[in-house]
Amino acid sequence: MLPPLVRKTWRDDRRAIIGWALGVGVFTAIYTGFYSQFQGAAELKQNALPKGMLDFLGIADMLSPAGYLQATVFSLVGPLLVLMCAVTLAARTIARPEEDGGMELLLANPLSRTAFAVQRLVAAAAAITLVAVMPWIVLSVLVPAIGMDVPAGNVAAACVGLLLLAWCFAGIAFLTGALTGKRGAVLAVTGVLAVATYMANALSNLSDNATWLKYASPFYYFIGTDPLHTGWHPGALLLLAGIGITTALTGVILFNRRDVGV
Amino acid sequence: MLYGMTSDTAVLTEDLTKFYGSQRGIEKLNLDVRTGEVMGFLGPNGAGKTTTIRLLLDFLRPDRGHARILGMDPRRDKATLHRQIGYLPGELAFPGRETAADLLRFFADARGDVPWTAVTSLAERLDLDLSRPVRAMSKGNKQKVGLVQAFMHQPALLILDEPTSGLDPLMQQEFLAMVREARDAGQTVFMSSHVLAEVQSAADRVAIVRNGQLAAVEKVESLGRRAVRSVEIHFGDPVHASEFTGLPGVTGVEVAGPVLRCTVDGRLDPLIKAAARHEVIDLLSAEPDLEETFLSYYYTGEGTSDAAAAGA
Numbered sequence: 001m002l003p004p005l006v007r008k009t010w011r012d013d014r015r016a017i018i019g020w021a022l023g024v025g026v027f028t029a030i031y032t033g034f035y036s037q038f039q040g041a042a043e044l045k046q047n048a049l050p051k052g053m054l055d056f057l058g059i060a061d062m063l064s065p066a067g068y069l070q071a072t073v074f075s076l077v078g079p080l081l082v083l084m085c086a087v088t089l090a091a092r093t094i095a096r097p098e099e100d101g102g103m104e105l106l107l108a109n110p111l112s113r114t115a116f117a118v119q120r121l122v123a124a125a126a127a128i129t130l131v132a133v134m135p136w137i138v139l140s141v142l143v144p145a146i147g148m149d150v151p152a153g154n155v156a157a158a159c160v161g162l163l164l165l166a167w168c169f170a171g172i173a174f175l176t177g178a179l180t181g182k183r184g185a186v187l188a189v190t191g192v193l194a195v196a197t198y199m200a201n202a203l204s205n206l207s208d209n210a211t212w213l214k215y216a217s218p219f220y221y222f223i224g225t226d227p228l229h230t231g232w233h234p235g236a237l238l239l240l241a242g243i244g245i246t247t248a249l250t251g252v253i254l255f256n257r258r259d260v261g262v
Numbered sequence: 263m264l265y266g267m268t269s270d271t272a273v274l275t276e277d278l279t280k281f282y283g284s285q286r287g288i289e290k291l292n293l294d295v296r297t298g299e300v301m302g303f304l305g306p307n308g309a310g311k312t313t314t315i316r317l318l319l320d321f322l323r324p325d326r327g328h329a330r331i332l333g334m335d336p337r338r339d340k341a342t343l344h345r346q347i348g349y350l351p352g353e354l355a356f357p358g359r360e361t362a363a364d365l366l367r368f369f370a371d372a373r374g375d376v377p378w379t380a381v382t383s384l385a386e387r388l389d390l391d392l393s394r395p396v397r398a399m400s401k402g403n404k405q406k407v408g409l410v411q412a413f414m415h416q417p418a419l420l421i422l423d424e425p426t427s428g429l430d431p432l433m434q435q436e437f438l439a440m441v442r443e444a445r446d447a448g449q450t451v452f453m454s455s456h457v458l459a460e461v462q463s464a465a466d467r468v469a470i471v472r473n474g475q476l477a478a479v480e481k482v483e484s485l486g487r488r489a490v491r492s493v494e495i496h497f498g499d500p501v502h503a504s505e506f507t508g509l510p511g512v513t514g515v516e517v518a519g520p521v522l523r524c525t526v527d528g529r530l531d532p533l534i535k536a537a538a539r540h541e542v543i544d545l546l547s548a549e550p551d552l553e554e555t556f557l558s559y560y561y562t563g564e565g566t567s568d569a570a571a572a573g574a
Contacts, residue, residue, distance in 0.1 A: 004371035012358040101355030105411070107321060109372045110345035113337075259322045 005109060005116065009123035013092060017127045020085040025134040027081060031072040032142045035065065055205040065148035066228035073135055074158055074223050079165060082135075083194055086128045086166040090173035091186040093120035094255065098181040103261050113256040121174055121248055125167070132166040135159055150228060157227035157237075164237050165222040167244030169194060171251070178251030181260065218243065269333065272297045272419050272450035273318065277327030280313055286474040287313035290327070293469055293476060295452050300445050302461030302482075303454040305471035311454040312352050314471070315423050318452075319349060332418055345373055348412035352423030352454070354404055356396045362407050363392040369411045376415045384410045388436060401428040413440060420444060422453040426460050438464045492548045493533065495522045498541030509533055 010017070061067035072078075094117070097103040107116060136159035143150055169190055176189045197217040201224055204214035214220040221236035273295035280287040288310035295301045305311050316322040318329055320336040329336055334343050356365060362385075370376035385392050390406040399407070405428040412420060420441075426434045441451050441464045455461050461468055462482060470477045503517040506524060509532040514525040520543075526533055530547070537545075 004368055008358065008368045008372075011360065011364075097357050101351075101353055102357030104321065104349075104351040104353075104355070105369075106357050108319065108344055108347070108349045108351075109369075110341050110343075110374075111372075112341045113320070115341065257323075261316070261321055 003119050005106070005111065005119045006123040009093070009120055010127065013089060013124075013127060016085075016088065016092075017130065020081070020088075020131045021134050024078075024081050024085070024131055025138050027077065028073050028135040028138040029142060031077075032069070032139060032146065032148075034072075035068055035146055035148060038062075038068070052206055055202075065143075066150045066154065069139070069143075069148070069150060069155075069158070070223065070226075070228050073139070074162065074228070078135060079162060079219070079222070082132050082162060082166045083169050083190075085131045086170040087173045087187065087190045089124045089127050090170045091177055091183050093117075093124045093174060093177060095177035095181055095183040095186050098261055099183055101261075107260060114252055117178060117252040117255045121252065124174070125170065125248075128166055128170050129163060132163040133159065135162060151231070154228050154231050157232045158223070161222040161225075161227055161237060161240070164240035164244065165218055168218045168240045168247075169244075171244035171247035175247040175251035175254070178255035179258070181258075270297055271295070271330075271333075272299075273329070273331055273452055275314075275318075275327065275329045278314070278317060278324055278329055279326035280317055280322055280324050286310075287322075288317070288471070288474045291471075291476055293479070295450060297450055298445065298448050299466040300441055300451040300453070300464055302465035302468040303452060303471070304456065304458065304461060304468050305454075305477075306456055309471045310474040311456075311471060312423055313474075315352070315421055315452075315454060318421060319344075319347070345415070346418040348415065348417035348420045348422075350408045350412040350420075350422040350425055352427075354408045356404070356407070359395060359397050361393055362390065362396050362399070362410075365396055365407065366392065366411055366414065370414065373415045380414045380416070381410060384413055387440075388433060402430060402433070405429055406433070409437065409440070413444070416447070416449065418449060420449060420451045420453070422451065424455060425453055426455070426457065434460060490525060490527045491530075493522075493524055493526050493530070494544075494546040495537050495542060496520060496544040497522065497537075498543055501540055505539075506533065506536055509536055 062071045094103070097106055107113075109116065111119065136156065139155050139159065140152070142148075143152070143155055172193060173186050173190045176186045177183070180186070198219050200213040201217035201219040204210045204212070204217075204220070214224055217224070218240055221233075221240050225233040225236050227233060271294050273293065275291050275293045278291040278293075279289050281289075291310075291314060293314075303311055303314070313322065317324055318331055318336060320340050323337070331343055332346055336343065358365065360368075366381050367378075370378065370381060382392070384390075385406075388406040388409060390403060390410065394403075396404060396407055405425075409425065412422060426437055429437060438460060441453070444451055445466075451464075453461070453465070465482050467479060467481050469479045497520040500519045501517060501522060503515050503522075506512055506515045506517075506522060511526050511528040512524050512533055513527065514523075516523045522537075524533070
């Protein structure tokens, strides 16, 4: 039997979890489903857009199936949706109840501070994982069904990268919430970090002098390694997971050391 | 005071101090609540009552000093301790959007071994409809949900922050009956209030805080005895003020013909003995209530403006 607090967290967040999971799933399905109709248009688009613009958007080529998936599901909107979900749910673990006052009765549960933070974290991480693997589930069905020529292993590698990118930012969001108890701080810190590191990765594609920038970006370790063409990059994936886990555990430790609800 | 505690002590604080930046929350609080008693924790808003309670529950960490609850450490033993504490927050907000029944089922599951009949009988007693979502409830009904979750696991210690706020008078009486029953069952109750009447009828002792510091701890009945009361005596014939001015505890003597008005602090006996030398037609004594006694603590200190606030 799962701990009551974990079940309570899921129950309170169930609308958001179902909504995000459906949204991400539908988004992935629609974009992937467009592949066959899109071929002509893609050619036009590829020719119409300047090379620099394509590089910035992370679109290597839109004609190959792998390039198409990278340009649509894995470039901008996919990670954006998944990260918004990850940050929202992570902000609900501590920061939101602390701001709206519900924290006192949650924290009055017979759990140590650490156990409380861990259970909230695990519940949110499971929900975020569910949403972040939706593209994987959809693509596992659609890629073979439409006959896109991308190896299942490469799709899996990219999807796991997306999941671990979500973990990475969820960890940062959880840490910020556990430390400050302020939802505004969570959204500001993760929002600025996401935009800045996305830009860093994108800009490093444009200039030869700025290639080092990408190494500072989680987006590089997620998609810059080109998993749809080249498959698994365990080092990059482990780094993303490591950032997520380290920040989350730091949050658990720091939450045990501060005043709550002041 | 002995360091540590015995099983006679449910709550013990020593030198408990909490500042918010440079602002004082509570300072050098030395308090003991005995096992099985009802202690009222009185003071105006902002005196440090909620700060103290949050320190006891380990939501806040003290800058200095420490607290022992049921012989345990609020931080280290939080998990064990909170199973034996029933807590009602002063600013009640509930997590989630569920019905009262679902929310209370969560609290019951989290604490373990809470029979559902304990919940339903409390709800029935407080006339609370469990099928409604808590968010949509009135303040009074939310307060009832808060009380049900605080009492439902029959905790050894009840920590109640402003428990009667939002309750109508009938429900306040019901609540006070619940407090008395809890005491009869051996539970300890520590309840804060800025309304004195409710504490007067249920508490054994009261601790009074003012400006973050403990001003007094008194038994309720002795607080009544040493209460300042105003007395008016109508005599058969005019009397002289000088007969009464020197009496112990008697101040503010005013004489208008056969009518004496004065203030008595403590025992009435000296005044009565002096008055008996004359024919007494009528004697009026204003009921010694905690409110006045409470205010007298404030007037003796610097904070007369606090006293006005406390008189609400």
